[in-house]
Amino acid sequence: MARHYSTKSFFRHMPNALLARYFHERNLFHKFDFAAMKEGNPSALFEAWLSLPNEQRNAMDSEFREIFDMSCDKGFTAILHEADFQFNDKAALSDFVEKLSALTNHYERAMITFLEHRNCWKVATLFYHADTLPYWRKRKNLPQKQAAVDETSIKHLETLLSEYFHYTEGRGNNCVVETYRRGELDYYFAYPEDYSRQSIEWVDGQFDCRPHNPAFEVIYVYSQKEGSIDLNFRGNYKAIEPLQGMFAQAILKLDELPPNPIDTRVYDLDPLLQKSFDFTYTPASGIESVVIRKLRLSSRVHKGDRITLEADAENDPDAVLLLLDRIKASLPMHLYHVTQVDLSASVKIDAEKPAKKVSFRITYPNSCTLKYDEVDLKLRNMLEASGVEPKELESAAA
Known part of the structure; x- marks a missing residue:
């Protein structure tokens, strides 16, 4: 689910002590009683915030949005990756990781990094940004x-x-x-x-x-x-x-770009038409369930002829396949094959939080909207174990 930023919501999620640190370092709100403000109820602070000049608020709002973006699993991972490069002392790195991991949530981790470890911050935000981009x-x-x-x-x-x-x-x-x-x-x-x-x-x-x-x-x-x-x-x-x-x-000092080998990998999507098909994953992956939300069937005979099936898979995991059963009587299935499937996976990322819903699409022959971050790699492994994700062709043995 997409995360939406607002200044007041950001204040609500950030501990008062860290908000006080941020503003005091900018010589603001020294008379404001952050300790008396109830956690998660920043109405008084928000009113004080609105009284600041626009130019001053705009500059800080830009930083708040950046901290907000980094207040998630991907942001924390990017911070740890850059910290691994920045800290030459393994003991110092271990202390840094332990300190952040012990905090209550990612909002605190992002703000502490922003305030105390600016040498990690800029590059971590770039890594996070790259991790969120599709179509590589x-x-x-x-x-x-x-x-x-x-x-x-x-x-x-x-x-x-x-x-x-x-x-x-x-x-x-x-x-x-x-x-x-x-x-x-x-x-x-x-x-x-x-x-x-x-x-x-x-x-x-x-x-x-x-x-x-x-x-x-x-x-x-x-x-x-x-x-x-x-x-x-x-x-x-x-x-x-x-x-x-x-x-x-x-960068590589090559005279010309070497030939690009043709990608012969192909997703095998037809097995998904069978009710007996099961997605394969381990409890350690955090994946709790995977359901089909939409299927696209393409004609093997008439190019461009397609049929799309979509149903409410949240209430019934087999809803799409049940819909397919109802139209099979009038549809010569041997003349169609699956060329696109929309899937929804329930993945447990944090033991103390509800499972996260991750939606993604696979399109024949070899296109997939999954990225290569920690969660999406688990889903790619699931597809491979299920016989769906294409594997690299192994070179002939010498």
């Missing part, structure tokens, strides 16, 4: 070379990206690339200049249009161990291979 494009078959992180190589990548977008799309006059290490992976966050825009906004109480030059994102994640690049770019699909080639040239 993987390129394999690359040599397992160490990624270059020197200033000259970074400048080279910036220049290649800037020139490409300038001459093909008329944007990208400037570009900045930042690189960070996360475990065995190298992250490259590129920010080319986008088209100039006018946004309708309030400035000092005046409603007006204001021009500005935003940036757009190109994110690379390189695995030396796998010899692969994961690319996230929300733009023209034709740009994918050139963008991969620029990384290979500037």
